[in-house]
Amino acid sequence: MSGVRVLVGTRKGAFVLTADGTRTSWDVAGPLFAGWEIYHMTGSPADPDRLYASQSSGWFGQQIQRSGDGGASWEQVSNRFEYDGVPGTHQWYDGTPHPWEFARVWHLEPSPADPDTVYAGVEDAALFRTHDGGKEWQELPGLRGHGSGSKWQPGAGGMCLHTIVLDPADPQRIFVAISAAGAFRSDDGGVGWQPINRGLRSGGIPDPDAEVGHCVHRIAMHPSRPDVLFMQKHWDVMRTDDAGESWHEISGDLPSDFGFPIAVHPHEPDTVYVVPITSDSYHFPPDGRLRVYRSRTGGGAWEPLSDGLPQEHCYVNVLRDAMAVDSLEEPGIYFGTTGGQVYGSADAGDSWTPIVRDLPAVLSVEVQTLP
Amino acid sequence: MSGPSTVRVRLPTHLRTLVRIDGEVRLEVAGPLTTRSVLDALEARYPGLRGTIRDAATLERRPFVRFFACEEDLSLEPPDAPLPAAVGTGAEPLLIVGAMAGG
Numbered sequence: 380m381s382g383v384r385v386l387v388g389t390r391k392g393a394f395v396l397t398a399d400g401t402r403t404s405w406d407v408a409g410p411l412f413a414g415w416e417i418y419h420m421t422g423s424p425a426d427p428d429r430l431y432a433s434q435s436s437g438w439f440g441q442q443i444q445r446s447g448d449g450g451a452s453w454e455q456v457s458n459r460f461e462y463d464g465v466p467g468t469h470q471w472y473d474g475t476p477h478p479w480e481f482a483r484v485w486h487l488e489p490s491p492a493d494p495d496t497v498y499a500g501v502e503d504a505a506l507f508r509t510h511d512g513g514k515e516w517q518e519l520p521g522l523r524g525h526g527s528g529s530k531w532q533p534g535a536g537g538m539c540l541h542t543i544v545l546d547p548a549d550p551q552r553i554f555v556a557i558s559a560a561g562a563f564r565s566d567d568g569g570v571g572w573q574p575i576n577r578g579l580r581s582g583g584i585p586d587p588d589a590e591v592g593h594c595v596h597r598i599a600m601h602p603s604r605p606d607v608l609f610m611q612k613h614w615d616v617m618r619t620d621d622a623g624e625s626w627h628e629i630s631g632d633l634p635s636d637f638g639f640p641i642a643v644h645p646h647e648p649d650t651v652y653v654v655p656i657t658s659d660s661y662h663f664p665p666d667g668r669l670r671v672y673r674s675r676t677g678g679g680a681w682e683p684l685s686d687g688l689p690q691e692h693c694y695v696n697v698l699r700d701a702m703a704v705d706s707l708e709e710p711g712i713y714f715g716t717t718g719g720q721v722y723g724s725a726d727a728g729d730s731w732t733p734i735v736r737d738l739p740a741v742l743s744v745e746v747q748t749l750p
Numbered sequence: 751m752s753g754p755s756t757v758r759v760r761l762p763t764h765l766r767t768l769v770r771i772d773g774e775v776r777l778e779v780a781g782p783l784t785t786r787s788v789l790d791a792l793e794a795r796y797p798g799l800r801g802t803i804r805d806a807a808t809l810e811r812r813p814f815v816r817f818f819a820c821e822e823d824l825s826l827e828p829p830d831a832p833l834p835a836a837v838g839t840g841a842e843p844l845l846i847v848g849a850m851a852g853g
Contacts, residue, residue, distance in 0.1 A: 414764050438814040438848040439764060439802040455768070455798045459806055 383705045384449070384747045385713055386430065387721055388417035391739035393432055395450050402711050402725040405734050411453070412444065419486050419700055419743045423494040427747050431497055431513065433484040441483050443499075443513045456513030460484070460501055463520035469503065470532040479503045479523070486700060486743075488543035492550070498569075500540035504531060504557040506569065519569040522555065527574060527591045534558035534594050534613075541699055542598050546605040554608065554623065559594035562610070564623050575623025579612060597699040599641045601648035609651050609678070611641040611699075616653055618678050629678025634665050640702035644727060645710045649677035652704075652712060652728060654697040663694035671714070673728050687731035688722065695720070700743035707748055715741025754780040757788055758843035765846070769798040774843060783838045785817055786829040803846060818845040 385396040392410030411417075415434045423429040428449045434442040441460065444453045466479035482502040490496035495512040505523055507516040522528075522540075531538060539558055546552035553565045554575075561576040579593045586592075594613035601607065610617040610626065615636050617626045630636035635655040644650035651674045657665045664670065669688040672681040695718035702714040712728050715721045719738040722731045759775045766772065777791045786809075793800050800806050803815050809829070811817070816825040820834045820842050836842040 413767070436764060438762075438812065439768075440812060441801070442768065442798075458801045461807065 381707060382749045383707070383711060384422070384427075384749055385703070385721065385723070385734070386420040386422065386450075386743075386745040386747070387715055387735075387738065387741060388420045388432070388700075388743035389715075389719070389739040389741050390416055393417040393420050394735070394738060396721065396734050400707055402707075402723060407735055408450070411450070415442075416483075417742065418483060419745075421487050421489065421743075421745045422747045423489040423497075424491045425489070426494040427749055429489070429494040429512075431487045431489065433487055433499075435483040441481070443484065443487075445513050457509075457515055460499070460507055460516055461518070462505060462523075463518040467523075468529060469538060470530060472533060474532075476529070479505070482537060485539045485541045486543055488545060491545060491547055498543045498545070498553070500543050500555065502537045502539035503533075504538045504540040504560060506540055506543070506553075506555055508569065519565075521565070521570050522563060522572045525563075525572045525574075527560070530591055531557065531560040532592065542595070544598055544600050544608070546600075547602045548605050552605070552622070554598060554600070556595040556598050556610075558596070559613075560591045561593040562595050562598060562623055575619075576626070577624065578619075578626035579617065580615070580628075581613065583613075596639045597641045599643045599651070601643045601645075604648045607648065607677075609641050609643060611638050611653055613637065613659060616641065616678060629674070631674070631679035631681055633672055633681050634683075638697075639699040640697055640714065642702045642704050642712070645704050645706040646708075647675070650675050650727075651678060652702065653681075654702065654714065656696060662696045667691055667693050669693040669695065669716075671712070671728055671731075684724075684728045684731070686729060687724075687733075694718075698742055701741050703744045703746040705746045705748045711746065713744050713746055715744045717741065754778045755783050755838040756840050757783065757791075757837060758840055759788065759792060760843045760845045762846060762848040764848070765799060765802055768802065769796045771796070776840075782830070783833045784830050785824065785827070785833065785844075788833070788844055789829075814849040816847045816849050818847055819843070 381400040387394040392413040394409030397406045418433045420432040430446040432444040468476035471477035486500040488498040499507040506519045542556035544554040551568045556562045564575045581593045584592045596611045606622045616630045618629045619626045642652045668690045670683040670685045674681045695716035705711040712724045717740040721734045724731045
């Protein structure tokens, strides 16, 4: 019988939640790497037993851990992330030049075809890649070097490359997003890059049509339609139908268009999920009611999904990497909160149950659909 | 010329779990006994510690890591400064400590 494995990264370790295809009874394992921050843990689409985790600490720096047996055992691989050449400067919060400094790996994106090839998005923003399962990481310097890098500025959480979307139909095409620089696309396997932010409007920057400077929070794609991307921006939920050449707003009737994660239904390319948050000043759900919003129309019209979620006194946040969908016939949706809950829905969001309630603050949630 | 020193090194919990060791580490350190020579020997024995105590490229101490021995804070000493004699005899350990920071 098929099953799922939910990989949860938290402020104080990682947890692995497993269930069979009914997703009614869960086994909870962890904490792995107890006491360390796990910004992201994910599996290879090419080999579900191959897992990678970004383990970090303000005291002891960055580690990358790798498992070859589905998380039963782990080994350290390289923690060397060195910028290509002289890193130069980006803008600091006050607009002054600030040297590029590596802080941590925010996101790991394994290749769909090769378990040893993985992309890493890091803070300060850059894209790295390994071809040997993490033993060596090389920067793809064309991203920082394409021309606008000296104008990039950090968001409140740091200047992080947090989203990497690989086009399943075209191995040469890669999308990334950086807070607070914006979205970028490569059409040649990561050598050359262009900003793809036309149509984004950001009120907090002097030129609302600027090429860079937009605080993109997350991008999601349905694999059957790689030219269509959905974006949760600092404010605004956006959509492009031409691989980022132009964006238009699809916030529609959302109670707030501020938020962090965005996800797409695995079988319905126009069914999209977001978790509205009150505002940039209030990182908790409107009215203390935790509701996922689903659009079945590719945006514009949204319905609240609240069955099983707390509808009073709820003041948690859901971070950008903390929502995932499995690919079972009736798909499961999962998200984790800064309050340590991981909620799951086995009916595409119609109803929710907490899988665990009292973990450390959740930084990331991924799910693997197992045969 | 004296032979190698046997040095006791005590690591913080998170680094012990990272490289899967219990208790203190005992290291044979040849030549002048300094934080640099001890860390060189420590990282040679446990390559997984590279980059965790000092920067892997510059070898500078990470900001929130401190070195204590014989009730002295040696963190700001040059890396080639001699360690106290009691560390060289094994009477006292070199303590590698995660600094108190945050809340």
